[in-house]
Structure formats: structure tokens, C-alpha cells
Amino acid sequence: MVGDYPPHRVAGICGLDAGAIREAARMLGSARRLLCTVLQGFYQSHQATAAAVQVDNLVLLRGMLGKPGAGVLQMNGQPTAQNTRECGADGDLTGFRNWDNDTHVAELAKLWNVVPEQIPHYGPPTHLMQMMRYAENGTMRMLWVSATNPAVSLPELHRVRSILSSDRLFLVVQDAFRTETTELADVVLPAAIWGEKTGTFTNADRTVHLSEKAVDPPGSARSDLDIFLDYARRMDLRDRAGAPFPSWHDAESAFEAWKRASVGRPCDYSGLSYAKLRAHNGIQWPCTADHPEGTERLYTDGKFFAQPDYCESYGRDLVTGAPLEEQEYRAMNPEGKAMLKAAEYLAPHETPDEHFPYFLINGRTIHHFHTRTKTARAPQLDDAAPEVWLEVSEQDAGRAGLADGDLAQVRTPRGQVRARVRVGGIREGVLFLPFHYGYWDLDHPEGKDGDRAANELTFTDWDPASKQPLFKTAAAALDKIESGAEPAGRARLVRADNRSVTEDAR
Amino acid sequence: MKLGLALRELHRSEKSLARDLRRTAERHQVEHEIYHVALDLAGWSAEHVRAVAQCAHQYGVHLGEDVPHGKPLAMLRESLSEATGRRPEPGLLLLADLRRLHRRAAGVSLDWELLAQGGQAAKKSALVELAGRCHPQTLRQLKWTNAMLKILSPQILTS
Numbered sequence: 001m002v003g004d005y006p007p008h009r010v011a012g013i014c015g016l017d018a019g020a021i022r023e024a025a026r027m028l029g030s031a032r033r034l035l036c037t038v039l040q041g042f043y044q045s046h047q048a049t050a051a052a053v054q055v056d057n058l059v060l061l062r063g064m065l066g067k068p069g070a071g072v073l074q075m076n077g078q079p080t081a082q083n084t085r086e087c088g089a090d091g092d093l094t095g096f097r098n099w100d101n102d103t104h105v106a107e108l109a110k111l112w113n114v115v116p117e118q119i120p121h122y123g124p125p126t127h128l129m130q131m132m133r134y135a136e137n138g139t140m141r142m143l144w145v146s147a148t149n150p151a152v153s154l155p156e157l158h159r160v161r162s163i164l165s166s167d168r169l170f171l172v173v174q175d176a177f178r179t180e181t182t183e184l185a186d187v188v189l190p191a192a193i194w195g196e197k198t199g200t201f202t203n204a205d206r207t208v209h210l211s212e213k214a215v216d217p218p219g220s221a222r223s224d225l226d227i228f229l230d231y232a233r234r235m236d237l238r239d240r241a242g243a244p245f246p247s248w249h250d251a252e253s254a255f256e257a258w259k260r261a262s263v264g265r266p267c268d269y270s271g272l273s274y275a276k277l278r279a280h281n282g283i284q285w286p287c288t289a290d291h292p293e294g295t296e297r298l299y300t301d302g303k304f305f306a307q308p309d310y311c312e313s314y315g316r317d318l319v320t321g322a323p324l325e326e327q328e329y330r331a332m333n334p335e336g337k338a339m340l341k342a343a344e345y346l347a348p349h350e351t352p353d354e355h356f357p358y359f360l361i362n363g364r365t366i367h368h369f370h371t372r373t374k375t376a377r378a379p380q381l382d383d384a385a386p387e388v389w390l391e392v393s394e395q396d397a398g399r400a401g402l403a404d405g406d407l408a409q410v411r412t413p414r415g416q417v418r419a420r421v422r423v424g425g426i427r428e429g430v431l432f433l434p435f436h437y438g439y440w441d442l443d444h445p446e447g448k449d450g451d452r453a454a455n456e457l458t459f460t461d462w463d464p465a466s467k468q469p470l471f472k473t474a475a476a477a478l479d480k481i482e483s484g485a486e487p488a489g490r491a492r493l494v495r496a497d498n499r500s501v502t503e504d505a506r
Numbered sequence: 507m508k509l510g511l512a513l514r515e516l517h518r519s520e521k522s523l524a525r526d527l528r529r530t531a532e533r534h535q536v537e538h539e540i541y542h543v544a545l546d547l548a549g550w551s552a553e554h555v556r557a558v559a560q561c562a563h564q565y566g567v568h569l570g571e572d573v574p575h576g577k578p579l580a581m582l583r584e585s586l587s588e589a590t591g592r593r594p595e596p597g598l599l600l601l602a603d604l605r606r607l608h609r610r611a612a613g614v615s616l617d618w619e620l621l622a623q624g625g626q627a628a629k630k631s632a633l634v635e636l637a638g639r640c641h642p643q644t645l646r647q648l649k650w651t652n653a654m655l656k657i658l659s660p661q662i663l664t665s
Contacts, residue, residue: 123657133537139594139665320543320646322653346549349542460538 001342013345015427033069034062040077041363045472049465050318050343057340066299075204078370082202086267087258091125094258095265096305096312099124100326103309111261112246113239124323127467129154129460136163144172146224147191151180152371152438155458155469156414174227177373180438191224192217193374198251199225200277206284206295208269210277225251266305266312307336318343321464348473349461352429356475358396360410360431362454363471368436376441388452390419391432396478397423405484411477415456418481431476433457509624509633513562516617517555517569523610523647524551524573530603532583536591537600540654547647548573551614554640561636597662601655608651615644 007025011018028034036059042052056072064070076082081090088094094111097104099121109116126134132154134140143164154160164171164184173185176193196217201209217223222230229249237245248254252274262269268286271294277283283294305311314329316322318341324332333339352358367385368375375381390408392400402408406421410431417433426432433454442452450456457476462469527548534540552573559569590596618641625633 122660126661129538134661134665136536137592137594137597139597139661317646317649319546320650320653321539322646322650346546349545461542462539464539464543 001344005345028058029062031062034059034064035069035071035073037073037075039075041472043077043463043466043468044470046348046470047318047343047346048463048468048470049316052466053318053341057342060338060340066297066302073204079201079203082204082206083200086202086262091127092312093119093121095262096267097265098312098314100314100323101309108261113241113243114245115240127462129462129467129469132160132163135166135169138168141168142170142172144174145181145185146174147176149175149179149181149371149373149438151184152453152455153435155455155471156460157453157455158415159460160455174224175373176221177377178440179371179373180440183440189227190217190219190221191227192221196221197223197225199223200255202285206267206298207282208272208277208285208287208294209281210274223251225254304336304338306333306338308333310336315339315341316465318465319346321467350459350473350475352475356412356477358429358431358476358478360412360433360457360474360476361472362433362435362458365434365436368434370436371438372436372441375436385434385436388417388419388434388437388454389422390417391422391424391426392478393426393428393430394423395428396431397421400478400480402478402480403484407481407484409451409479409481410457411479412457412459412474414459416451417454417456418451420484431478435471507628509621509628509630510562510565510567512617512621512624513558513565513567514569516614516621517558517562519610519614519617520551520554520558521573523607523614524548524555526607526610527551527647528575528580529583530607532580533587533603534596534600535584535587536596540600543650547650550643550647554643557636557640561632564632594662594665597658597665601659601662604651604655604658608648608655611644611648611651615641615648618644 007018007021010016010021014021036055038052038055042048042055045051052074056074059065059070059072065072076085084090085092086096088097093099093104094108097108099105102116105116105119105121108119112119128150131140131143132150135143136159150160151157151164161184163169164181170187171185172187172189173179173182174189174191175182176191182188194211195214198213199211201211203209229246232246233244239245239247246254246257248257255269255274259269259272262285266286268288271287271289271292272283272285284296285294287294308314308326308330311329314324314326316324365385367381372382376386390410392402392408397403400408402421402423404421404423407418408421410417410419410433419433435454438453439450442450455471458469458471458474460469461473525548527544531541531544531548534544555573556571559571562569587596618637622634622637622641625631625637
């Protein structure tokens with residue numbers, strides 16, 4: 001596959017210089033130490049999983065795993081996302097178990113004392129974007145949103161709002177603060193936030209921390225766990241013996257149950273306890289009786305978690321997203337070795353044309369987390385980046401007659417957003433909008449159908465393998481609305497100097 | 507020698523698969539994954555049609571290289587999909603479409619098998635090489651239709 005993509009062909013696809021590609025290859029190929037990290041920029045781009053997997057391939061080919069100064073950190077977008085993957089809160093089966101492995105499902109059924117049919121495993125977990133589609137066509141009538149804000153964070157917001165506000169969808173939203181999504185809810189459940197509840201966090205390098213409750217939650221807010229347990233009790237969920245299900249009743253008893261479920265799995269927590277974490281906070285899994293201090297490095301012996309009977313998944317086709325069948329995987333990888341996977345290039349699903357000549361991408365800024373639900377309520381962070389902006393390259397700004405601080409309108413077939421311009425070092429032909437900004441803190445003339453959120457402009461598409469929505473390809477047009485208050489062309493640091501833009505925006 | 511016949515048949519079946527993938531995408535524009543992946547996979551089949559036509563030329567068989575787009579009908583299909591996007595009924599139609607696509611892809615796969623076998627026996631390495639390049643993608647199309655049927659059917663059949 002790699003042979004089909006020599007540097008000059010890749011240069012044409014990526015808009016890079018073939019010499020620079022060779023130079024990068026030489027650096028990666030000859031580095032004495034190689035540590036790679038990947039985040040949302042990869043995961044939300046066209047052919048996202050295929051691209052992220054190539055980073056793993058490079059690290060594997062170079063043997064850069066399991067030793068100091070080497071490794072690969074495929075990071076998560078949220079600090080709790082490592083946990084949710086391990087324990088099954090993302091819809092995967094608990095303890096990295098494989099939905100397509102009947103033995104794994106039977107193990108879980110035994111742990112929970114339920115019949116295996118109670119654990120849906122007739123296909124891969126139904127992902128959020130598919131759930132939204134089921135809500136749209138009316139075959140899913142209830143959606144429970146906990147601690148996220150799809151009315152700002154998902155692509156094609158006009159569509160998302162129309163689904164979430166539909167009369168036939170019963171929408172429960174659980175959050176610490178009012179958000180654009182709580183405004184569409186049938187029921188809002190006030191939730192406690194970190195510092196108001198106890199639980200553990202695990203970060204991308206497998207370090208487990210205990211985070212203890214410091215203060216009581218305000219008003220009628222309760223921890224997510226208490227809310228879900230209360231729901232389970234009111235629904236009278238029971239196991240095979242007729243005992244209340246789940247059997248745990250607070251954070252520590254849930255942790256003990258999770259430990260039992262993790263025994264023998266890659267994320268083995270059996271050697272951990274709240275008492276141990278209180279004494280020595282920050283221990284890396286696997287932590288077992290044999291490794292009571294945890295494990296600093298994985299793969300030191302060149303062994304992987306890829307044996308057919310053990311692996312978390314049989315994998316997917318990186319282009320079609322089709323899950324591999326068990327027999328295919330067994331035939332391909334009987335010994336459970338690490339595998340190199342590749343995919344051919346496909347053109348992006350929306351590309352610039354004469355009417356929409358720019359690529360529009362959205363992403364993050366350092367001052368805000370997700371949709372500003374928390375960060376915009378911290379005055380220092382809000383002051384640092386109070387208003388949406390648009391990054392434009394010098395060449396494109398020149399062509400559009402735009403200067404720093406001018407008000408511009410970005411348009412796609414889905415909608416338009418107005419933002420002050422920052423002329424900066426972004427690539428020619430590409431526009432950038434931060435995705436954080438929604439409407440809860442605006443007395444907006446257009447109400448909920450506004451022109452501030454970057455995702456008014458994105459289209460609905462996701463990576464077929466990971467199911468992550470794509471935010472880095474949309475074709476857009478750019479127009480000037482009005483000149484800024486300041487003289488045009490003043491040099492300004494992008495992203496570091498938000499205050500001067502603040503003044504423009506006001 | 508009937509290799510020309512095998513090429514002609516393969517050309518016909520790949521072309522009809524490319525068209526069917528496009529039509530299915532258009533009919534189910536509101537099913538985003540079906541829409542985007544089906545169009546990507548139609549692109550593979552269209553490439554195969556071109557490769558087969560170019561190869562067939564050497565055997566005195568003249569075949570078209572393109573799979574023309576039917577623009578007006580495509581727009582009609584997409585509008586219909588939009589109009590019924592909030593109703594559950596098109597789900598059954600989708601299952602029927604995936605089932606038909608799967609059978610079509612299976613037919614194309616068999617045609618590649620025939621061409622590769624004929625090419626080997628006649629020591630025509632260009633044909634074997636062509637089949638070696640395209641047939642794996644046909645098998646992936648086949649697996650995709652099967653996988654989507656498996657993944658989407660529980661919701662459609664029980665709602």
C-alpha cells in the first residue's frame with residue numbers, strides 16, 4: 001500500500017513539498033527516541049482512524065514502545081474519556097471486552113448475575129451519531145444526555161436542534177450548569193461537579209487518581225452515580241437472583257465491583273483500592289497482586305493484547321468501517337501480534353469549489369473547554385477569550401479585503417457565522433473557527449438559531465471506523481461585513497493575545 | 507479463447523454495481539454513513555470499470571471507461587430521501603437495498619474470480635495482476651453490505 005504513495009503523490013494530496021516529506025521521513029526513521037501523540041486534529045479529520053493508525057504503525061515499525069523516551073499517546077478529548085472507555089460507559093463492554101466474543105459476554109453476564117441476552121451484543125455499540133439518526137426517524141423516543149452539550153458540540157446544529165426539540169423525543173439532560181441542550185430538555189437533572197463528589201480519574205498514561213468530595217453540591221444537585229442508581233432503583237432493575245441491580249450503592253462499592261470486572265483484562269485494577277490511592281495517589285494500571293505498585297510501561301516484552309481470544313475487538317476495515325469477523329481475525333493474527341493496517345486515500349466528502357472556495361475547520365483554544373459550560377463561567381477565562389473569532393491567512397485576508405478586527409461572515413450550505421477576523425499563520429485556503437461558542441450567554445436576537453456557533457456550518461459525516469464526527473472538512477465562503485474599530489493591518493499575535501480582540505468585539 | 511467475454515461481463519457487472527451504489531446513496535441521503543461510504547465505494551467500482559475497459563482494449567474488446575452520472579434523477583432521489591427522513595418506513599427499503607447490493611457485489615466478485623482463473627490458465631499476467639488489484643476491494647464492498655445489514659437491522663426490525 002505504501003508503495004502506491006511515493007512522496008511526490010503524497011505531496012499533491014497534502015499540499016506539501018515532496019522534499020519536506022522526505023526530510024520528515026528521514027527524521028522519524030532515524031530518530032534515536034520517538035514519542036508520538038495524537039489528538040482531535042487527527043480523529044476529526046477526513047480518514048481519521050486511518051491517519052491515527054499510521055502513527056501507531058510508525059512507532060511499531062521503529063520498535064519505539066516499552067522503553068524510556070519512546071511510545072505513542074493516543075490522547076482523549078476529555079480527561080474522563082480514558083475511564084469511560086475502560087469501564088464501558090461509551091457503550092463498549094466493560095474491561096475492554098469484545099462484543100463479538102461470546103465468552104467475554106458470558107463473563108460479564110456472570111459478574112453481573114444477568115442472562116447474556118440482557119447485554120446487547122448483536123453488533124458493535126450504537127454510537128451517538130447513529131442514535132441521533134434513530135431519534136430523527138422516530139425509532140428512538142428517549143435520549144438521556146449526561147455532562148455534554150450536543151446542541152453546540154455536534155455537527156450541523158440546525159439539524160441537531162430540530163431532533164432534540166422534537167415533540168416525540170423525550171429528552172433528559174443532566175448537567176452541572178444550564179446549557180444550550182438543557183434548554184431543549186423535557187427534564188433537567190442538576191448534577192454535582194468534580195469537587196462535589198468522589199470518584200477516580202484515569203488519564204491517557206493509565207494513571208489512576210482518586211478525586212475526593214471537598215464540598216457539598218449546591219441546591220438539589222446530586223452526583224451522576226446517585227442519579228443513575230436512583231433511576232435503577234425506581235425502575236426496579238433486578239439481577240437473576242432478584243437482588244437490586246446494579247449491586248453497588250456508592251462510589252467506593254462501584255469501584256470494588258469495577259475491580260472485579262477488570263481482573264485479567266489489560267486494565268486490571270484488582271491491586272488498587274480507595275485506601276491505597278489515599279496513601280499513594282496516582283498509580284498506573286495494570287495494578288495486581290503481582291504488581292502492587294502498578295506498571296510503568298506496557299509492551300516491554302513485545303507482547304500485545306491482540307490474541308484472538310483476548311483482544312478487545314477484531315478490528316474494522318479502515319475505509320468501510322465494516323467490523324472484521326472472528327474467523328478472519330483468527331486467520332490473520334493467530335498469535336496475537338501487533339498488526340500494521342493501512343488504507344488507500346479517498347477524496348474528502350466536501351471540497352472547495354467556485355461558490356465555497358475555502359476549507360473550513362473548527363477546533364479549540366487553550367482558554368476554553370468543550371462548549372464553555374464551565375470555562376465561560378470562570379471570569380478570568382471568559383475575559384481571555386470572550387468571543388468567537390475567525391482565523392484567516394494573510395493571502396486570503398488580502399484577497400477578501402479583510403484586516404485584523406474586521407467583522408466577517410463565513411457561509412456554508414448549512415448556515416452562516418459572524419466573527420471578528422484574526423489574520424494569522426494559518427495555511428492559505430483554510431479558515432479556522434473555535435467550536436466552543438454557543439448561545440447560553442447571549443441575549444441573542446436570533447435566539448437559538450444563531451450565527452455564533454462554528455457547528456452551524458459543519459455537515460454530518462463521521463469516520464466509518466471510529467464513528468467520530470468530522471469537523472475538519474467543510475467548504476465555505478467568506479464575506480466582509482464591516483471594518484473593525486482599529487486600523488487595519490496591525491500586527492497581532494494569534495491566540496496568545498485575546499484581549500485586543502476582546503476590545504474589538506465589544 | 508473467451509477472455510473477451512469474461513472482460514465484457516465483468517465490465518457490465520462492475521458498472522451496474524457502481525450505479526447501484528450511487529443510487530442507494532442518493533435514496534438514503536439522510537442515512538449519513540450509508541450515503542458517504544456508498545459513494546466512496548461507488549468510486550472504487552468506477553475505477554474498476556475504467557481499468558477493465560483499458561485492459562480489454564488490448565483484447566480487441568472496446569468498452570466505455572466511464573460510469574455516467576444521472577443528475578436529474580439523483581436530485582429527485584435525494585429530495586425524496588430528505589422528505590421522508592423523519593419517518594421510519596424507509597428503513598425496510600434500506601435493508602432491501604443493502605441485500606440487493608450484497609448480491610450484486612457477490613456477482614462482481616465471482617466475475618473477478620473467473621477473469622483471474624482464465625488469465626492464469628492463458629498465462630495473461632496483466633489480467634491476473636488486474637484481478638489481484640481490484641478483487642480485494644470488491645470483497646470489501648461485499649463485507650460492507652453484509653456488515654451494514656447486520657448493524658442496522660436490529661433497530662429497523664424491532665421498532
